[in-house]
Amino acid sequence: MLVTKFSDTVRLETEGDLAVVRVDNPPVNALSADVRAGLKAAFDAVGANADITAIVLACDGRTFIAGADIREFGKPMQGPSLHDVEEAIENVGKPVVAAIHGTALGGGLEVALACHWRVAVPSAKCGLPEVKLGLLPGAGGTQRLPRLVGAEAALKMVTGGDHVPAKKAHAMGLVDELADEGGLEAAAIAFARKAVAEGKPLRRIRDMDEKLAEARANPGLFDEFRKANARKFRGFEAPEANIKCIEAAVNLPFDEGMKFERDAFMKLMTGSQSAAQRYVFFSEREAAKIPNLDGDVKPRAIGKVAIIGAGTMGGGIAMNFANVGIPVTIIEMKDEALQRGLGVIRKNYENTAAKGRISADDVEKRMGCLTGSLDLASVAEADLVIEAVFENMDIKKEVFTKLDALAKPGAILATNTSYLDVDEIASVTKRPGDVLGLHFFSPANVMRLLEIVRAEKTASDVLVTALDLARKIGKVGVVAGVCHGFIGNRMLAARQREAQKLILEGAMPWDVDRVLYDFGMPMGPFQMGDLAGLDIGWSKETSKGETVRDLLCEMDRRGQKTGAGFYDYDEKRVGSPSPVTEKIILDLSAKAGIKRRSISDEEILERCLYPMVNEGAKILEEGKAYRASDIDIVWINGYGWPVYRGGPMFWGELVGLDKVLKRMQEFETTMGADFKPSALLERLVREGKGFSAA
Template sequence: MNAVGTFTVEDGIGLITIDSPPVNALSHRVRVALDAGFRKFSADPAVKGIVLICAGRTFIAGADITELGKPILEPTLREVVDLIEQGKKPVVAAIHGTALGGGYEMALICHYRVAVPSAQMGLPEVKLGLLPGGGGTQRLPRLVGPEIALEVVIKGDPVPAPEALRLGMIDALTEEGNLKEGALAFIRQVLADGRPLQRIRDRTDKTGPHKGDSSVFDAFRRKNAHAMRGFLAPENNIKAIEAAVELPFDAGIAREHELFQELLESTQSAAQRYYFFAEREASKVSDVPADTPVRPVESVGVLGAGTMGGGIAMNFLNAGLPVTLAETTQENLDRGVATIRRNYEASVKRGKLTQAQVEERMALINGVVGMEALQGADLVIEAVFEQMALKKEVFGKLDAIVRPDAILASNTSFLSIDEIAQATRHPERVLGLHFFSPANVMRLLEVVRGAATDKQVVATAMKLAKTLRKVPVLSRVGPGFIANRVMGPRNRQAEAVVLEGTSPEHIDEALYDFGFSMGPFRMFDLIGLDVTGRDSTERTLRSDFLSHGRLGQKQNGGFYDYDADRNATPSPEAAAIIAAYAEYRNVPARAPRSPEEIVADLLYPVVNEGAKLLEEGIASRASDIDVACILGYAWPVYTGGPMFWGDTIGLGKIVQRLDELAALHGSAFAPAALLREKAAAGASFTR
């Protein structure tokens, strides 16, 4: 036995049990235990076979990514791998929980793999901007073939054990709660059958037929070009799997290492690893201890069955929580419930749900007209029209209906939670739960903490978000909270730049090439200019578009013209409207901006707005801003989010350009004091 390993023998089978909470990551201590255990049993003539199993809630969950970039202590993973592979006794990996990344690579080094049905496994390193660096790109193709290996490695999603068995990633399933006995029975059968030892590294039956033929890889690149756009890691992973097909094993390992190092040293991987930790840090609130009591949320009321209300309700239905869905009229209620069912039926068609699962969820809905039936709910979420007077009226009524210990939440995306709370007798139980549309799909949940919001209410909301499989980001009260506010300057700048003579298509192309799924003008047209263009009685660029009947994709085009399939083309009419409004505003024309200038002039102000949020205490951490923008606005994750990206650009460079913009366009572009301070000190927001 050593600090994290226990070594026992049962009827000639050596059991190496790793116990390194919380997830048995492949840390130095675990490598020491593996080295000791395999050396001990390899030298013991009484031991005929070896089972590698883990205590706690999971098999080896993966590499210890906190060790990335640090000096490697012996024994190295490569030394442990060689020790196992060069052994003369069969080894079975017994898998429960998750065997991801280095954990599944360790299982691949063993001769056989047995798992319980609830286990999951895979190689998700691509999501950290990396590739499996422990031989995963070389062994998996040899085990299951390059087609399956490409799907598993490039997508990086966990594979449930039954599917892993079908794909050939494991050799057998055993009963839940009976993993050790199942693994022992499996290896005894291997010994009884006299099966020869066959290391995965020596196999060529799955890769040989593809040697010299790149068609599998070419087809995969074409099929997944859009999903891989902008990312470095997928292509390096593909190249590594190609090496498994074309090169001898040791040469393939060398190529894998070369491609891994290339990624490890890249800004993209640094950004994705930063984001991995940022997303987990977001759920922590500095003045709300982890042991803060939370209130039970076993029944939920949702007021409003429209697009947002219905989507919000679906989150709770998916989590198995009953929802009382309230509307003002039976017609609105019926329409909302029908939309929920329609959304679920679409999931059935895509194979995401069974019809029985749909019926289970629908049975949890209690549709009502009026608020009175919400009186027993533990949590009520308001999703009515975005108007302060209406929300205050609603909260005043709810305050008198629900229990004193029930939580009241608003789904407002902009309005003050403090002002809404003033309409109640118990402002301490009021907060914002800002779901992003579509609410049943988007992972971001902004938890808005009012000045009076009780810490238990905050703790309950943060925990509830995880139940709903959302990522919670805490915001204080302020217009637009975090994501909407910080991204606002991008959209305002887009309109300012287009008035100076850079076309909508060039602006959109620059932002698309930066990594956004679409540029701002394509987004305006998709949402509808009537949605965003009637918020003022003053003449605006978008109101001019509306006066010409151009509402966007849904009617007559917007900043673009659209064909019957909604394919966009540059619009001469839109160009004329823009030019006329620029003349009305006396905006001087200038030469069209380059893509680099467009990115700087639209996105540097986003970094500046993030600095203002930190100054004002609306966001607690720069990393929270990055999480909100990546999940709420699809800011490209391989840049790490606006604040991390700003640090990589250089804060001094951003301050210099903002000063230039402020001189041209006014103090709205002036660098925030915090940004200027950090730039002067050579400091950063995220490092």
């Protein structure tokens, strides 16, 4: 075998009339400038070598080319472009077979589509995930894919961005042959040799038209797809750009479609949405890094978990661990509550199985990880105990006092509190270093965010364990310091305060909700209150009848569950503005001596969101979050902040911190101390810096 290196990451192996072009750029064989240069040179060389009759494109390591080198995004192009590489492959004049293992994603799949055939192992996955970064496949993916698999399948792939398993890829025509797991390269070589022996014409996807003709015969395809996915795509620019590129593939010659794709790609690449989504991509990874932590700190082993409370939160938390095979003991005081909680968990799993997302065996396997108990002493074997009882300090301190005596040495004791002081909870134990907050978000088996609250005495290995565990159970872990409401709820309180004031000053709940929904939030604050239940944390005995919420609850208008709250609801829980609520608001305004006025959408947005940015600045100022990007990850994964706006801190910088500060100062002058600007915000504006400088 003759081996020739064409760059640090690409080599050519020739044996007789067969060439293997091999990429070796760990960890994921990303398409860096060096890889592109090596591929271009290697295919130019084999194209000019008359002795070579067939070529296999293969990759070392754990995966095929898993995408572009995202570190190069937004930087000047170095070396040949991916288009140059694909042209060299497509026009080499000899059969080229891609040997796919691991993942062929983004630019990696686009390179495979430039090959004439594709062979994959069953465990491989293919995908074009660029939409998740606010982009579209920019190297022919939107033009070649519909020619190979049809417009409808291509639309789903490019707008969803999900990975397609090799078996499905084979069934849809994306992969030409499946190989045994251990015999991929041999199978690809055999495929290439067979193509030569049979004199197969080179199968250039760019020349194919049959699938496009099918799409042209169905003129309603694209509008129907848009309509079916309107809710999912709301607010995002990239899905529509991807759809238009598939339309271009169907209706334009290949070269014109490529130009259309390139123009659309560059428009997205230079826009704010892709910048935001790329920022979020990196920020999620950054959140797992703890500054100034000894790199030798190792996580504690978590083999068994105990959860105190089988209610909505406790059950949802338990599912996260059962999903990954970690045994969980769920402890309740009464058998009725325990059986109800276990029944809800089973029903949730059975509903998931009914949708085809897990099998019936999976249901039983996961339920088999759960054990119910009515004895708190059952925590004795657990490596991690999570308390998920009522949000009351006295109750939580009582539970932790008992846990301190019952849990084994080295067990981590966690509270699922949303607001309370974790230091105070830890103070009742003799092991405060083992205590921290694990704030799951409801529904806990669905929501990605896990706020990890680092108390004053939380041990470093306990913190590292929590972050490691978050990753294992599919959560995005973000570390917060101890303060009322931590990161997310503390900022939410600032927004809710202004929303409540706005409706007394002149807006209506549906005005506020509409503005925030149009901004990109899944729902407004009053819709959210109705969904959760207005009586959460409310008591008839202690109600003073001083707020709109008090009066609504006293009238048994407690949200969707009672058919009325801020809104009136029909039998399908569809809400409409309520005359009852409007009268309550007008009466309260009059009673408070507030002269109502017309409030613009712009003021609603500024009043609700600028105080959040300011509160985030205070959180940074106090050291309750490590990075502004951590705050953004909390809001994106826990509160539905639109990912294409990058989180409140990123958005604040996009608006301009100087503008945010100026409006906060104006509001402080006219409306009082609630709008007092953070000292950090003032300093950053004065120095012309952004939150990353903090």
